[in-house]
Amino acid sequence: MNKPLRANSLGIHALVWVGDTTPDSIRHAVRSTSEAGFDLLELSLHDLERLDVPGTRTLLAEAGLGVVCSRGLAFDADVSSDDPAVVKRGAALLRASLETTVGLGGRIFTGALFSALGKYPAAPTPAGRANAVSVIRELATAAADNDVTLGLEVCNRYETNLVNTARQAVELADDIGADNVMVHLDTYHMNIEEADMARPVREVGDRLGYVHIGENHRGFLGSGHIDFTSFFHALGDIGYRGPITFESFSSSVVARGLSDDLAVWRDLWEDGRELADHALNFTTAMLAVSGPAKHG
Template sequence: MSRNALGVHALVFAGGTSPAEMTSIIAETKAAGYDLLELSLHDSPALDVAAARAELEAAGLGIVCSRGLAFEADVSSDDPEVVARGARLLHDSLQITHDLGGSHFTGALYSALGKYGRPLSSAGRANVVSVLTDLAAEAAGKQMTLGLEVCNRYETNVINTAADALRLADDIGADNVVIHLDSYHMNIEEDDFSRPVRLVGDRLGYVHIGENHRGYLGSGHLDFTSFFHSLEDIGYAGPITFESFSSAVVSPTLSNDLAIWRNLWDDGPALARHAHAFLTDRLEANRVS
């Protein structure tokens, strides 16, 4: 048995978070054998939090919530009003995560999710640090952790590498802020799949597994062997969540933000079962090697 909780992103099954969609997402997550569900909060106005929590608890599933921001609510902006809107969005999302029964809120919490036309300004970075310092204190009061997901240059200009994320976490200076590595983004930005994992070490708090094209695991060119060996070498015992996107399942907002234009798969439940087996096999191989 894996010591790591295995998760799956809700967009493998449905594009939104309406009551009917959540019922289906939770049932499919459980049926595919996962321990936890990751839910993007981009569609949170449609979410019935109390009903979703009850269904998650009935299924025995953990919950992790994630999100990026929008350009009109961007805490890395130089505009105080835009920053304030982003801070409110983060506060509301943290509360939703807590109300769902979750203890971990992660993602691009530091910027809009999209292509920037300029580098991050010093004032913008200072705003990120200020807002996330306050959010980390709020999260600590709820016994929650924040994850800084390292995203590629086409989705943010704030942190693109593990080293960037560590510097930002150091400036925030809170013990409940952890690093979130994602194999899809690492393939674009990092030199390899080993050194970033070792660099982060015991500050690694969450992992996304996704192929270079975000389709079926093993059908692309990513070096998962070295990545899983590195996780084993640092004794990583946190969640490992499968993330995949296809134009077959469309989020009203997030699919456009992430440029999900291609149909990489049609059957989300089959994809999820395959990914669970792939992850279980890799972790078991590392454990016995």
């Protein structure tokens, strides 16, 4: 199908369609994303060993879709750990994920690259934070060689102890000191941690490189209490032209292990296509009245 020209690429997370990255699942996710009218598909690299990289790249190209890769780390491969062996495992996993991103033809690798994805029992240590900075700085060098930008996703306090606000993400990016490291904002997490939905966007400004939109309960956009109007107006104020990707999880789709990691304990929806259609229409309408298309 012919997709409309947009100021922003609009994406959808593969977990709206499927719970793993087997060839059959990838085929379904790519086909569904294209048929729904999105521009790109975000793939979580939690299932690296089953992902057919060349085959997936071919399917994406045939569908005319872009790809963004994302991931979090486990506690036994946490680059913000004080344990050098744990940090080394995390660095190796990030490097493998970067190689997969490149192999898929992606230009953005994002997520909680700086820590494990889960609730920590204590605040980060200075040594642990320094380890994360060092690992991501080295990863950024490898990413730059392949024209890939790294994203630091701002996540809530129950999923990381290192970067919970936009300001903390900017500070971490400053310490990393690489031009190809940007900030990734997510409305679901912002709703928990930020004082409002507009000021963080303006604070990040032109360092914002990727956006997740999701409701406070991760269900249908507009059915919760997130102030999307303020958020999209702020995107317009900074002239944001980067990707905007819809993210939602339901235990009816997401695999058991990942559901546990993401605390997806209930079925917020069952029909991914209905959810996706609504998300695309909602986002398009928001951008039409308040987004960067007004700033061309």
